[in-house]
Amino acid sequence: MTDETVLEMEIPPIIACTISRNVQEFELLIEDMESALGEQWGDLGFEEAIPFFGQEDAESLEFVAIAMDAEDEADLPLLADIIGAANEHGIKVILITEDVSPAALHHLMRKGADEFVPYPLPESELQFAIDRVRAPAPAPVPVEAAEDMGDDQPQKKVKLKKGASRDGVLIAVHGLAGGVGATTFATNLAWELANISKTDAPKVCLVDLDLQFGSVATYLDLPRRESVYELLSDIENMDEDSFSQALMDFEEKLQVLTAPADMLPLDLLPPQDIEKLLKTATEHFDYVVVDMPKTLVQWSETVLNMAHVYFSILEIDMRSAQNALRLKRALQAEDLPFDKLRFLLNRAPKFTDLTGKSRVKRMSESLGISIDVQFPDGGRPITQACDHGLPLATAAAKNPLRREIAKLAKSLHEIGKDSAEAA
Numbered sequence: 001m002t003d004e005t006v007l008e009m010e011i012p013p014i015i016a017c018t019i020s021r022n023v024q025e026f027e028l029l030i031e032d033m034e035s036a037l038g039e040q041w042g043d044l045g046f047e048e049a050i051p052f053f054g055q056e057d058a059e060s061l062e063f064v065a066i067a068m069d070a071e072d073e074a075d076l077p078l079l080a081d082i083i084g085a086a087n088e089h090g091i092k093v094i095l096i097t098e099d100v101s102p103a104a105l106h107h108l109m110r111k112g113a114d115e116f117v118p119y120p121l122p123e124s125e126l127q128f129a130i131d132r133v134r135a136p137a138p139a140p141v142p143v144e145a146a147e148d149m150g151d152d153q154p155q156k157k158v159k160l161k162k163g164a165s166r167d168g169v170l171i172a173v174h175g176l177a178g179g180v181g182a183t184t185f186a187t188n189l190a191w192e193l194a195n196i197s198k199t200d201a202p203k204v205c206l207v208d209l210d211l212q213f214g215s216v217a218t219y220l221d222l223p224r225r226e227s228v229y230e231l232l233s234d235i236e237n238m239d240e241d242s243f244s245q246a247l248m249d250f251e252e253k254l255q256v257l258t259a260p261a262d263m264l265p266l267d268l269l270p271p272q273d274i275e276k277l278l279k280t281a282t283e284h285f286d287y288v289v290v291d292m293p294k295t296l297v298q299w300s301e302t303v304l305n306m307a308h309v310y311f312s313i314l315e316i317d318m319r320s321a322q323n324a325l326r327l328k329r330a331l332q333a334e335d336l337p338f339d340k341l342r343f344l345l346n347r348a349p350k351f352t353d354l355t356g357k358s359r360v361k362r363m364s365e366s367l368g369i370s371i372d373v374q375f376p377d378g379g380r381p382i383t384q385a386c387d388h389g390l391p392l393a394t395a396a397a398k399n400p401l402r403r404e405i406a407k408l409a410k411s412l413h414e415i416g417k418d419s420a421e422a423a
Contacts, residue, residue, distance in 0.1 A: 013060035016041040016130075019049045019082060020067040021075075026119060029067055029096055032126040046078055050085045063092035063133045065126075066108075067119065070099040080111045087112040092133035096121070102267035110233050115262065166203070168282040169416055172307040174292040175314075176323040181346040182313040183210075184386060185375075185405065186291040187219045191391040192409035193287045194254040202286035202413070205247070207257045207278070209303075210293040211266055214259025221389025222248045224261040232260065235273040243280050255285070266297045274299035278306055286416075296327075301336060309412070312341045316348065316359055324367050341369075348374035373408060376400040 016037055020026060023043045033041050044052055044064075052058050064086055066079060086093050095108060098119035109116065115129040171189070175182025190206040208214035211232075217224050231238060231246040248256045269277075281288040290303060304310055312327070314320035324343070331338040349356025364371050378392070378401030385395035392402035 012038075012040050014040060014042050014057065015060055015062045016064065017044050017049075017052075017061065018042075018065045018067055019044045019046065021046060021072055023067065025069070026067045026096065026098075028121045029065065029119070029126070032121055033065070036127050036130055046072075046075060046082065049082045053085050053089045053091065058089065058091075061089070061091050063094060063114075063130070065094045065096055066113075067096040068100060069097070069119075070101070073100065073104045076104055076107065079108060083108060083111045083113055094126075094129050094133060096126075102265050103270075105265060106233065106268050109268075116264070166283055166286055168203075168205075168285045168288050169309070169412075170278060170282055170288050170290065170303075170307045171412070172290045172292055172303050172310045174310065174312050175294050176312055176327065177314065177317075177319045178294065180313045180315050180320065181375075181382075182294075183208075183215045183219060183291050184382060185311070185313060185344070185346070186289050187216055188392050188402065188405045189409055190287070190289040191250075191254055191393060192406045193289070193413060195393065196409060196413045201253065203255075203284070204253075204287045204289065205255045205257065205281050205285040207281060207288060207290045208259040209274075209290055210259055211264040211268065212259075212293070213263075214291065214293075215386075216256060216291055217248075217258035219386045219389060220250050220254075220256060220391070222250065222256060222258055224258050226261065228258055229260045229262070229264070231257075232264070232269060232273075232277075235269070235276055238276065238280065240280075240284070243277075243284075257281075266293055266295055269299060271299040271302040274302050275306065278303070296330065301334070304331075304336060304340065307340065309342060310340050311344050313344050313346055315346055316356070316363060321363055321367060324369060328367065328369065342373070343369050343371045344373040344375065345371045346375045347377040350376070373404075375404050378402070 016033070018026075018029060018033060018041065020043070023030060049064070053061075064082075066082065068079065072079070083093050092115075093113045094115040094117060095105070095113045096117050096119050097105060105116065114133050117125050117129050173182050173186035173189070187206065190204050194201060194204040196202065206216060208216035216222075225246070225248070227246045231242055234242075246257055248258060250256055278288065278290070290307070292300070292303065312324065314324055327341075328338060331341075345360065349360065360371065360374070378396070378399045381396040381399050382392065382401060385392050388395060392399055392405070396402055
């Protein structure tokens with residue numbers, strides 16, 4: 001091979017860089033970058049990044065992956081400057097973090113980072129993040145074309161009245177174990193409340209606060225929009241307009257704040273942000289139903305104190321019993337209002353199952369709790385309705401579970417009306 005041939009060989013451009021104190025401390029990141037990009041990536045130190053962005057070699061950069069751990073929080077201002085410089089040059093930013101505090105992560109995301117991936121890296125998660133930041137931005141849809149798009153037409157914007165003061169009822173739903181049906185219950189309770197009356201239906205908002213695995217959007221076949229993350233990342237400056245832009249309209253009867261499109265740390269939001277979010281919601285809606293994550297976080301106490309009703313969903317099994325006992329001890333140890341919890345048993349034994357009913361009674365007595373509501377097992381139609389993104393009232397109106405949820409919604413609404421009249 002001649003020298004001229006060597007010179008004529010095309011050298012692949014560098015399209016990405018890792019930025020870290022020492023990339024060797026992030027071995028999995030090196031492996032995933034090589035797997036995704038081959039030799040089309042480089043590595044920079046924190047001090048080298050900003051000067052490099054202005055060089056000719058950086059013109060081909062599409063994104064950078066900033067890897068940091070708890071030790072790097074001391075350099076937070078420098079990292080924020082790097083993100084700002086990357087944005088100025090049109091370079092996307094992926095954060096790779098290990099043991100970083102939620103406050104630091106929140107700060108960097110607000111500075112303009114596009115994606116967040118925890119370290120050690122979950123399988124294929126970096127590749128997914130790379131695909132998202134490299135995906136071309138969707139072309140803007142002309143207003144004239146949007147009018148003829150049918151089912152693809154943009155969602156109708158929710159309009160909220162400024163200065164509203166409805167003082168709505170806040171209902172929290174918390175599953176004490178995975179798969180107990182908490183999200184199914186929260187979604188359908190909100191829908192039943194929104195349809196409780198044909199002439200004077202209350203305004204209802206459903207809020208999904210499971211920031212990592214929230215499924216409300218799936219159960220109602222709603223898209224997850226970036227405006228949700230934009231709202232959650234800047235609640236301090238939230239007003240009626242920004243709140244309404246993040247809401248999704250379902251069948252013109254129910255307003256929904258879905259979980260974000262990407263997984264976020266549950267502690268990303270401080271208690272005061274959650275308080276402001278829910279206070280704004282209750283000011284504009286008669287009922288606000290909150291689907292909680294199973295994990296207790298900083299702001300769980302905030303929701304518990306604000307809620308008028310706090311439903312804890314469990315099943316008749318050992319894991320639910322143990323978790324209920326743990327929750328009871330945790331709340332009582334902190335002198336929190338445990339009495340506000342209303343325990344709801346899903347997939348309860350049938351009326352003729354005397355052995356099962358005896359187990360429920362023993363469970364209640366041994367835990368020292370009152371199981372206020374027992375829901376029947378709705379069977380396969382429930383799973384099918386959720387998979388198709390339809391409320392039970394639409395997909396399985398005669399299902400026994402749907403009927404019990406409707407009864408509970410009617411009871412809650414009547415209690416609310418009586419309380420309002422008495423006041």
